[in-house]
Amino acid sequence: MADVAVEQHGVAAAYEPSLFGTYSKKIGMWLFLLSDSLTFGALLYAYSYGRISTPNWPTPFHSESIRNATLMTAFLLTSSLTMVLAVRASVFGKGKAVRGWLLATMACGTAFVILHGHEWSNLIAEGLTLPVFPAVPGHEASKEFANVSRTVPQFPATFFGLTGMHMLHVTLGVIYLGIVALRKKFIPILLGLWLVAWLATPSYSPFHYGAHVLLLAAIAASVIVFLKPKVYDSSDVEVAGLYWHFVDLVWMFIFPLVYLMSTRIL
Amino acid sequence: MASTDLVHAHAAPQGFIRKYIFSLDHKVIGLQYYFLALIAVFTGMFLSLLMRIHLIWPTAQLPLVGEIKPETYLGLLTMHGTIMVFFVLTTAPQSGFGNYFLPIQIGAPDMAFPVLNMLSFWTTFVAFVVLISAFFVGGGAPLHGWTGYAPLSALPNAGPGQQLGADLWITSIAIFCVASLMGALNFITTTLDLRAKGMTLMRMPLTVWAWFITAILGLLAFGVLLSAGILLLLDRNLGTSFYVPLVVVNGQVMGHRGGSPLLWQHLFWFFGHPEVYIAILPGMGVASQLISTFSRKPIFGYRAMVYALMAIGFMGFMVWGHHMFMSGMSPYSAFAFSLMTMAIGVPSAIKTFNWLGTIWGGKVRLYSPMLFAIGFVSLFVSGGLSGPFLAQPVLDIPLHDTYFVVGHFHLIMGVAAIFGIFAATYYWFPKMFGRKMNETLAKVHFFVTLLGTYAIFMPMHYLGMAGQTRRYSQFTEVAYQTKLIPLQTFMTYAAFVTIAVQLVFLFNLFWSMKKGEKASDNPWEATTLEWTTATPPPHDNFGGRTPVVNHGPYEYSVPGAARDYTMQTDPATAPVD
Ligand code: HEM
Ligand SMILES: [Cu+2]
Numbered sequence: 001m002a003d004v005a006v007e008q009h010g011v012a013a014a015y016e017p018s019l020f021g022t023y024s025k026k027i028g029m030w031l032f033l034l035s036d037s038l039t040f041g042a043l044l045y046a047y048s049y050g051r052i053s054t055p056n057w058p059t060p061f062h063s064e065s066i067r068n069a070t071l072m073t074a075f076l077l078t079s080s081l082t083m084v085l086a087v088r089a090s091v092f093g094k095g096k097a098v099r100g101w102l103l104a105t106m107a108c109g110t111a112f113v114i115l116h117g118h119e120w121s122n123l124i125a126e127g128l129t130l131p132v133f134p135a136v137p138g139h140e141a142s143k144e145f146a147n148v149s150r151t152v153p154q155f156p157a158t159f160f161g162l163t164g165m166h167m168l169h170v171t172l173g174v175i176y177l178g179i180v181a182l183r184k185k186f187i188p189i190l191l192g193l194w195l196v197a198w199l200a201t202p203s204y205s206p207f208h209y210g211a212h213v214l215l216l217a218a219i220a221a222s223v224i225v226f227l228k229p230k231v232y233d234s235s236d237v238e239v240a241g242l243y244w245h246f247v248d249l250v251w252m253f254i255f256p257l258v259y260l261m262s263t264r265i266l
Numbered sequence: 267m268a269s270t271d272l273v274h275a276h277a278a279p280q281g282f283i284r285k286y287i288f289s290l291d292h293k294v295i296g297l298q299y300y301f302l303a304l305i306a307v308f309t310g311m312f313l314s315l316l317m318r319i320h321l322i323w324p325t326a327q328l329p330l331v332g333e334i335k336p337e338t339y340l341g342l343l344t345m346h347g348t349i350m351v352f353f354v355l356t357t358a359p360q361s362g363f364g365n366y367f368l369p370i371q372i373g374a375p376d377m378a379f380p381v382l383n384m385l386s387f388w389t390t391f392v393a394f395v396v397l398i399s400a401f402f403v404g405g406g407a408p409l410h411g412w413t414g415y416a417p418l419s420a421l422p423n424a425g426p427g428q429q430l431g432a433d434l435w436i437t438s439i440a441i442f443c444v445a446s447l448m449g450a451l452n453f454i455t456t457t458l459d460l461r462a463k464g465m466t467l468m469r470m471p472l473t474v475w476a477w478f479i480t481a482i483l484g485l486l487a488f489g490v491l492l493s494a495g496i497l498l499l500l501d502r503n504l505g506t507s508f509y510v511p512l513v514v515v516n517g518q519v520m521g522h523r524g525g526s527p528l529l530w531q532h533l534f535w536f537f538g539h540p541e542v543y544i545a546i547l548p549g550m551g552v553a554s555q556l557i558s559t560f561s562r563k564p565i566f567g568y569r570a571m572v573y574a575l576m577a578i579g580f581m582g583f584m585v586w587g588h589h590m591f592m593s594g595m596s597p598y599s600a601f602a603f604s605l606m607t608m609a610i611g612v613p614s615a616i617k618t619f620n621w622l623g624t625i626w627g628g629k630v631r632l633y634s635p636m637l638f639a640i641g642f643v644s645l646f647v648s649g650g651l652s653g654p655f656l657a658q659p660v661l662d663i664p665l666h667d668t669y670f671v672v673g674h675f676h677l678i679m680g681v682a683a684i685f686g687i688f689a690a691t692y693y694w695f696p697k698m699f700g701r702k703m704n705e706t707l708a709k710v711h712f713f714v715t716l717l718g719t720y721a722i723f724m725p726m727h728y729l730g731m732a733g734q735t736r737r738y739s740q741f742t743e744v745a746y747q748t749k750l751i752p753l754q755t756f757m758t759y760a761a762f763v764t765i766a767v768q769l770v771f772l773f774n775l776f777w778s779m780k781k782g783e784k785a786s787d788n789p790w791e792a793t794t795l796e797w798t799t800a801t802p803p804p805h806d807n808f809g810g811r812t813p814v815v816n817h818g819p820y821e822y823s824v825p826g827a828a829r830d831y832t833m834q835t836d837p838a839t840a841p842v843d
Contacts, residue, residue: 014812016461024378024459031451035489042493042533046508049529131505131521154524157506161497227381 296366373462476551549686561628649678670730
């Protein structure tokens with residue numbers, strides 16, 4: 001359906017029909033997602049490897065974590081819905097609606113990242129940490145989490161590794177959508193977000209340094225907008241949608257594997 | 267269908283920077299890759315020279331480096347392997363020639379994503395600079411070899427060079443992965459979407475097929491290496507223990523526990539084995555193209571060649587365990603990996619027989635590109651024969667980590683792929699620069715290099731069987747190995763000669779650009795699309811038109827035809843296939 005909107009005339013006649021009957025950008029995105037799924041596949045493999053080879057894999061997550069993660073999941077699923085609506089609006093050429101739905105998607109994605117960051121911070125304060133994370137001042141670590149970090153370092157390592165990589169993907173996804181929706185105008189917003197994220201986090205938090213990802217992204221985004229100053233059309237929305245749904249899909253693996261299978265109830 | 271935004275793509279750029287530095291033109295980008303690989307290969311060769319000298323004269327004082335200490339040797343070894351595998355064998359045949367000729371051979375005006383193409387080159391460049399900088403930091407280059415096995419690679423205090431040097435090494439590899447992914451994505455999309463009218467899949471030259479399948483391998487393999495590298499960086503810098511069990515280094519208990527070095531081996535070789543095919547497949551494509559052209563015969567078994575490429579690519583992902591027979595894997599897994607590995611010999615043999623079948627009875631023209639293509643086949647067979655030995659766990663256990671393996675992979679991957687690069691250089695030089703390379707110098711280059719590489723790498727098989735271990739900096743003090751010194755000395759002298767003759771190539775390359783004999787648009791009387799356009803090709807490759815393809819890629823000596831070659835764009839004759 002969306003393909004029709006981007007049918008390009010005149011050129012096609014000089015070429016063999018594309019093997020998948022669609023335009024290059026979309027094929028490019030599918031290929032990227034293919035390779036990215038192997039990147040995530042390798043991480044999930046590392047997780048399974050660690051989990052299987054460790055006797056007595058801990059299951060420390062309480063209902064509090066699960067409740068939070070469920071809420072995050074809900075935000076992400078909602079964002080997939082708004083993304084679908086954005087693509088649909090773009091097919092009908094409703095520019096305003098496209099922008100609205102894209103912003104809604106970004107809002108859900110941002111909510112996901114913030115909730116997730118909150119969750120990380122809580123867990124770190126509770127004592128689920130990597131050796132380099134500094135202790136959180138003025139907070140008593142819980143015995144259980146501290147014990148897990150000491151005896152099964154694979155647990156926090158795989159937890160932070162997998163969810164961190166996913167969080168990075170969601171963050172970049174929000175920025176990607178921001179550029180499609182607002183183009184140049186998004187860059188000052190991004191810089192603002194960077195400053196807020198950097199200054200609002202305490203220096204012992206991993207997000208204090210992690211925030212600089214936003215700065216790097218802002219620089220990369222400026223380069224991209226400079227090189228490709230064109231107006232984004234419906235194909236861009238559709239391709240961005242593919243990416244967004246993929247990131248959602250990855251979460252549907254991470255949520256059960258990392259969270260549900262490591263809860264106290266099981 | 268093509269996107270409009272590509273076809274009116276970019277007007278021919280003006281100004282030096284947009285034209286030669288940040289160019290979007292796939293031809294310029296191809297040459298950039300090629301010259302990067304050229305710098306890399308001479309760097310890598312220089313390092314190997316130092317290693318060979320050190321093996322024979324362990325206490326020699328050398329210019330620039332002084333006396334080579336064991337850790338320096340291991341640093342040289344790591345950098346040699348990494349530069350050669352990533353920045354030469356992956357860069358020149360695929361990214362270099364592929365970039366230049368894939369779009370032209372399918373009749374496209376450029377790659378599907380020109381900006382991405384430019385970014386992927388500059389990302390590769392950054393990766394190279396980061397890698398080389400490892401030489402100049404405190405501690406020097408890392409010691410862990412191109413395979414970067416943990417825990418050595420994961421522990422900063424495991425030795426000099428394992429500090430910042432190792433971080434730079436991993437970072438460089440990670441950047442290289444990203445660059446290769448961008449390139450692979452571009453190659454695949456271009457092949458799928460931008461074929462000129464009539465260029466059906468089964469009319470694509472075998473070079474295009476090889477680049478296409480190599481790109482698919484790259485797309486699937488580099489993502490895994492990227493993850494593996496990220497986890498290694500986490501182990502080194504954030505104190506995680508993905509790859510490190512409880513270990514003691516220099517009497518000191520490290521903070522790690524619970525990880526597994528085997529995890530690294532699995533992830534690395536899941537990438538690593540496809541990577542060896544990434545290095546060799548473009549060479550196979552070039553060999554097929556050249557052998558058909560210079561034998562004036564259609565390639566023997568075109569479809570079989572295509573399916574063999576696919577089979578090699580597919581099976582290449584299921585054999586990585588053959589690098590890990592020593593890891594204590596279950597005999598059942600070892601058996602499965604062994605069987606699968608030997609099965610890969612079948613499509614490889616199909617290709618070899620088809621090359622020979624193509625030459626058989628042809629009117630062979632022994633110009634330098636053809637010589638190198640034949641040299642490629644020779645080296646591929648010689649190196650390939652040791653593969654089925656190594657593929658059997660019983661034989662591999664004594665041979666693993668000896669010079670036998672070093673001999674195997676240098677012949678089949680190292681030098682064979684390099685011969686592919688040379689063949690492609692001599693073949694396409696007239697199209698790229700409008701002149702031919704000097705044929706006499708080329709023949710000298712060919713014969714000395716062929717004999718020289720056999721002289722260096724054949725004896726390695728004997729060394730390996732005699733128990734000479736790999737990656738050791740000194741053996742002159744070890745009693746049973748002293749008997750091997752004359753052979754080792756011979757190899758070093760052979761290396762001197764072989765390396766010296768590469769300077770002849772370098773001279774020929776640059777001299778011919780300026781002074782070589784002027785070439786016509788189709789000097790080899792070949793059939794594929796690059797020979798239908800001007801020399802060097804205009805900015806959009808075909809000067810505003812898009813070619814229409816009526817013939818397969820290898821229609822040589824067609825009975826009843828006026829010439830002994832039918833170009834792909836020649837008018838269709840009565841019964842079209
Ligand atoms: C019939 C085909 C082949 C078979 C059966 C085969 C088998 C093997 C085996 C079993 C090993 C592991 C040896 C060990 O470490 O103990 C090995 C190593 C290697 N092979 Fe092959 N091989 C074949 C073709 C190739 C090709 C086509 C290439 C490259 C283009 C290649 C490149 C390598 C490299 C680079 C290594 C060594 C990696 C390292 O440890 O540094 N092989 N081969
Ligand atoms: Cu292998």
